[in-house]
Amino acid sequence: MRITGGRARGIPLTAPKGDNTRPATDQLREAIFSSLGPRIEGARVADLFAGTGAYGLEAMSRGAASGLFVENSREVVACLKKNLAAVAKSCGANPPDWRVLAQKVDKIPLGFGVFDLVFLDPPYAMIEAHIPQIFANHISAIVDTGGIVCFEMPGNIDLKLSGWQATRRLGKAGKDKPTAVFYERS
Numbered sequence: 191m192r193i194t195g196g197r198a199r200g201i202p203l204t205a206p207k208g209d210n211t212r213p214a215t216d217q218l219r220e221a222i223f224s225s226l227g228p229r230i231e232g233a234r235v236a237d238l239f240a241g242t243g244a245y246g247l248e249a250m251s252r253g254a255a256s257g258l259f260v261e262n263s264r265e266v267v268a269c270l271k272k273n274l275a276a277v278a279k280s281c282g283a284n285p286p287d288w289r290v291l292a293q294k295v296d297k298i299p300l301g302f303g304v305f306d307l308v309f310l311d312p313p314y315a316m317i318e319a320h321i322p323q324i325f326a327n328h329i330s331a332i333v334d335t336g337g338i339v340c341f342e343m344p345g346n347i348d349l350k351l352s353g354w355q356a357t358r359r360l361g362k363a364g365k366d367k368p369t370a371v372f373y374e375r376s
């Protein structure tokens with residue numbers, strides 16, 4: 191796993207041992223960022239259920255201005271911070287503009303403002319039962335008007351979110367096959 195484009199292209203990302211994380215594949219990230227194109231430049235991004243930080247770090251490499259990573263596993267946060275340091279050094283990014291919160295997504299304080307791009311990559315097993323409520327109560331509040339939520343989910347899930355519409359889907363349909371769905375306010 192590596193950064194696929196931008197100033198930090200080729201920088202390897204590390205993941206903790208075991209199956210606590212399911213890092214986004216290089217191929218899916220390339221497709222997502224190609225689709226987002228110039229929207230990344232100067233954007234404020236949030237990477238929720240961040241894991242290794244692959245989505246947020248890819249955005250940093252491609253010109254995003256600042257970001258927030260939210261991950262609740264202490265072990266995974268340690269790995270994420272190492273990845274952040276490596277990519278920030280390559281990009282010449284200002285570390286205070288890129289924060290890591292070691293907590294659950296539904297505990298994000300609203301003091302961080304709103305984001306242009308929100309990357310959401312939760313454990314697949316919790317998506318249908320928990321994400322609609324988390325989305326409505328917490329995620330919607332941090333997405334700027336005109337912002338996009340890029341949600342990684344299995345290809346066999348078609349999630350309807352109140353007040354949002356799926357505008358694009360990347361990846362292949364199928365159980366546990368990763369796809370990315372772009373949501374915008376309806």
